Amino acid sequence: MDWQKDFAPIQLASTDSLPELAIAPLTTWGAITLIGDDKKSYLQGQVTCDVVTLDEQSSTFGAHCDAKGKVWSVFRLFHHNGGYAMFQPKSLIDKELAELKKYAIFSKVEFAHSDEIALGVMGSNATALVDSLSEETGDVRRVEGGSAVKIDDQRWLLLVTEASAQQIVAQSNASKVSEDLWTLHDIQSGTPLLNxxxxxxxxxxxxxxxxxxxxxxxxxxxxxxxxxxxxxxxxxxxxxxxxxxxxxxxxxxxxxxxxxxxxxxxxxxxxxxxxxxxxxxxxxxxxxxxxxxxxxxxxxxxxxxxxxxxxxxxxxxxxxxx
Structure with missing residues (x-):
């Protein structure tokens, strides 16, 4: 992953303006993916959000709890590569994946810890960059090698293959920053987080x-x-x-x-x-x-x-x- 060595923390004072376009590898984030005929019904019985009504152009927050209602994971769910992806901090995934799989033996569903690259695109020009990658117009779009997901007016998530990630970074004129800037956006937006x-x-x-x-x-x-x-x-x-x-x-x-x-x-x-x-x-x-x-x-x-x-x-x- 030598291509990631060029990303560096951005030096920001509290009064500074944010870059108009920045991109960061979200190295502490990952995704659980699921495919199979029963993926929708199985996940519907596991998580707080309504999986059944989630269309292919939208994403939703959700949580997965234990029997006492305590949270294993908070995630962003979206359609991805013919199945679903649950985007969340990597530190949650091992335990979360084990819990999700507990009853999957009785259903046609396969879970995996995705090896795809998560890129965070940030700034007032973030949507313009995503527009250049896809002809689709929804908040979740298919792009070469994966998916683009709108987080808010200033941010998009790209969950793509490493080859596609390298190409997107190489062809972009975005500032290459560390994921600290993504964390700042998460804090300012009050994003539900768990570690x-x-x-x-x-x-x-x-x-x-x-x-x-x-x-x-x-x-x-x-x-x-x-x-x-x-x-x-x-x-x-x-x-x-x-x-x-x-x-x-x-x-x-x-x-x-x-x-x-x-x-x-x-x-x-x-x-x-x-x-x-x-x-x-x-x-x-x-x-x-x-x-x-x-x-x-x-x-x-x-x-x-x-x-x-x-x-x-x-x-x-x-x-x-x-």
């Missing part, structure tokens, strides 16, 4: 899967449905995913712990799921917190006690409209 350390710790609503239309409350049964439905209709969920902002004088460790002020004391609030630190030491992160905290609660990093953090606004509502 291996927090598998089977949260129900889907605690990581805002319902807020991004990743839970269908009208579909049939699936693993963990009782807990997910109870959290909605009985108001039993007490946590949510938040964007937090502050400062950090040094790099932020993976799974760094955030503390909240309680009077004159500090108590553990939660471990970060993702973080981004700008060159001027401003920082952003995603963290699951109690959903009844005051908006002006004081927060800090446990290992950087001089830091000062606050809760920032999410780009979507956590209020239940139904």
């Amino acid at each position: 291996a350390e927090q598998q089977i710790e949260h129900i889907p609503q605690a990581i805002n899967v319902q807020a991004v239309d990743g839970i269908s409350f009208k579909k049939g049964c699936y693993t963990g449905q009782e807990t997910v439905a109870r959290a909605k209709y009985r108001g039993m969920n007490k946590r949510a995913l938040f964007i937090v902002q502050g400062n950090a004088d040094k790099n932020i460790d993976d799974n760094a712990e955030l503390e909240r002020a309680v009077g004159e004391n500090w108590r553990s609030a939660g471990k970060l799921l993702a973080s981004y630190r700008f060159t001027d030491n401003a920082a952003l992160a995603l963290v699951v917190l109690p959903n009844n905290l005051d908006d002006d609660v004081q927060l800090r990093l446990k290992d950087q006690p001089e830091s000062s953090w606050t809760i920032a606004a999410l780009p979507y509502s956590l209020q239940d409209d139904e």
Whole structure:
């Protein structure tokens, strides 16, 4: 994979504009693929999203839970190469794949950990680049070697063969950046995320899967449905995913712990799921917190006690409209 050596972290201050077109290999992300006659019905009985109604030009968030409603994986699901792909952090895939396969012996469905390359295309010109790769116009498009999936107005995911990835990068005039920039976009958009350390710790609503239309409350049964439905209709969920902002004088460790002020004391609030630190030491992160905290609660990093953090606004509502 020598072609990936040219990608480097982008040096961004918190006041800088983002590149109009950037591309990054998403090396910590991967996909589970599934094919077979029963792929739709089998997956429908496993995950929170409605697989049956997902058309070939759309993608959806979803979660896969254990019997108690705790999340093995949060993913983006889309049609891919005649089957489906579940795009998610690589660190989740081994356990997630084992859980998905548990009852597959009774169905005509095959799961695999894809060896395809994930490329993140970012910036105001991202859609123009994808338009040059495909004549299709949907939010999920077939391209040479795989699929292009719209994430938001500034981002597309390309899940393609390594040969196609190399060709796309070579022919593009995009800035070659590391996936840190993708992480920044994920944080700013409040993307539901999970990592291996927090598998089977949260129900889907605690990581805002319902807020991004990743839970269908009208579909049939699936693993963990009782807990997910109870959290909605009985108001039993007490946590949510938040964007937090502050400062950090040094790099932020993976799974760094955030503390909240309680009077004159500090108590553990939660471990970060993702973080981004700008060159001027401003920082952003995603963290699951109690959903009844005051908006002006004081927060800090446990290992950087001089830091000062606050809760920032999410780009979507956590209020239940139904």
